[in-house]
Amino acid sequence: MIRDSLLTPNPLTHHPDLGAGQQHLSLHLAHTRMTILSLCFGLLFGALGLRMVDLSVLGLEEWELKPEVTLETYMPTRAPIYDRHHRLIATTIPAASASLRPHKLLNKPDVIIKKISKILPTFDAKDAVERIKEGKKFIWLSRKLSPSQQDKLLLLGEPGIGFHESEHRIYPYGSLFAHVLGQTNIDNKGISGLEYGLDEKIQSQEEIVTSLDLSCQEVITKVLMRAIKKFKAKAANALVIKLDTGEVISSVSLPAFAPGQKASEEGRFNRNTLGSYEMGSILKAINVVMALESGKAHLDTLYDTTKPIAIGRFRIKDFHPVDHWLSLDQIFLKSSNIGSIRILQSVGIEAQRAFFRHIGLLDRITTELPEVGSPHYPVKWQEPSCYTITYGYGISFTPLHFASTIAALMRGGEALKPTFLKRSSPQHGPHLIKPETSSILRNLMHRVVQEGTARKAKVPGYIISGKTGTANVLKDGRYVDGKVVTSFIGTIGSQLDKPEYLLLAMLDEPQPLQETFGFNAAGWNAAPVAGEIFKGIAPLLGIEPTPQAAGQNKSPLLKIIPTTFFKTESKG
Amino acid sequence: MQNKSLLLGYTFLALLCVSVFKVKYAVQSARQELRQEAREIYEISEDIHLLEGEWAVLTHPNRLQKLAKTYLxxxxxxxxxxxxxxxxxxxxxxxxxxxxxxxxxxxxxxxxxxxxxxxxxxxxxxxxxxxxxxxxxxx
Structure with missing residues (x-):
């Protein structure tokens, strides 16, 4: 067949009008073309074939698949938040939401609503029935379903019940970090605390490691809760700052709130950063430092503290009047109001304002938290308001602001910016006061704990320096007798010249008790609370106890280690 | 000669078909496997994420302290x-x-x-x- 077809003149090439030579030529040309074309196709198919054989038989495993499927891991819309030891304190988890489309229900809406309200305890059945009557076509049943609730709703077999994938922010420690972390709204947007302050970073999946310590937070919360119960106080708050880095290790404000649940306004209020309080006698520390820095006073400079000071119709007196002059350090130790005013008179009002501005007490501080209050101070800096400022009245600060200023003064005078995020290296700043003045302040405050009003803050084995403050509560422009805010501010460390952490603890309206002999001053409530906090957090923060404390060890175990296994002496 | 060439051609074509068939199904199976693995990776990462949250709840200092006090x-x-x-x-x-x-x-x-x-x-x-x-x- 093939041969026949080849012998038969090709109608395309054979032309009756052409000569035999020309016909042969055109036939030859056609053959050549066919051969070239066949070769090309042959080569092409050969190459493809070889590649196929290569891929399928010889090298299938080496063939790199370009994946259509991308390998993804679960990534919630909001990044988790961790404490300083990388313990999870806020995270987002997938959870379903459920909705109801009444017009798609197979059964009567009343029957279904009853069944749903049995599955979802928080579901408002009456409201849902009303909405259905109003003709609503879409009703949210729950925005946060547990897996078992979802299963039970599915088993109802109702096409009118729909499920939607969503995410929910959860806080494993409940209200423990409520004020610092804040919370998110139903659309997972930060509305308060770090959730709001760092919203952009959290949404861009940036890992947030805070400066907070879970264990310290728990210890302090427990101590403050006990204190509120014991002293029948209205509220309490405390914060701990690491002195070398400025990190806020703990910030507790009570009453607190459980994120995601309804809370009172008082519960949502962050007393540490938003509340502004008169600090009472703690301000005397600033007064003393101001006098020393001015060069117009020394520790042994004497002041007349024998007579009360009259300002208009008011007379400023001391709780423990003395009939002799007091030196600067005695004024601080005895917490003399008269002496503090005398110190100011020797320095001058303008110098006082300049010093307050210099150490940053008159400027609002900024942190990662959006809830930050401003200091309140007299617009006209003049007598008598500047007199009362010396002992902590007529000027108020947020606890975080005041604590960070005292922290700067206690750590050698270097300015410090507090942060709620982890810092790995020490923070340095300009010197606000001379290191020598800072050292004097540390010594004075240590003496207050050893022999002054803050004796109850003492913890065996640790070097604690501090000062107490009691301020009457201001209501409707008048100071209320018997209602006070008491506070303690102080540092802890293993060496006096190297304090490691600063604590500010405050109680709002603690009541006098029989065991406090009817007193409600800070020395009777804030100081022991501070002592209890120091006792609890010192081992957690790894603060080394002083050698004196070694003798107080109850456990004999520790003696075994050096004597049994490491009793060796260096030849050098 | 031409018969031999044709036979060779047909054999080659058959081989080609078999190869294409094999490659196609190998690719399909690999893709299926990849999708499966990807789904598993996603689910495991989701589980890890949930377990981290659960671990945080279970290691609440208050809970640990109570357990340590009660049992230890x-x-x-x-x-x-x-x-x-x-x-x-x-x-x-x-x-x-x-x-x-x-x-x-x-x-x-x-x-x-x-x-x-x-x-x-x-x-x-x-x-x-x-x-x-x-x-x-x-x-």
């Missing part, structure tokens, strides 16, 4: 149970520099008298203290 008769450590041990390490010890003195804080956990196997637990803590001592020496 343990109390919280206070400053009086912590001491600083000053040690002089022998010269021949390669782990430490000659004459180097170092400090080590050893938090110890208080046991009430009712604690069972007091001695064995104490021993355990000594071992732990020693191991941390060695690790400290290496660093």
């Amino acid at each position: 008769k343990m109390d919280a450590v206070d400053g009086s149970r912590v001491t600083v041990v000053h040690l002089r390490v022998p010269e021949k010890n390669n782990l430490m520099h000659e004459k180097e003195e170092f400090q080590l804080s050893l938090p110890m956990i208080e046991f009430s008298d009712a604690a069972p196997h007091r001695s064995s637990r104490s021993g355990f803590h000594i071992v732990r203290a020693l191991s941390s001592l060695l690790l400290g020496a290496r660093s």
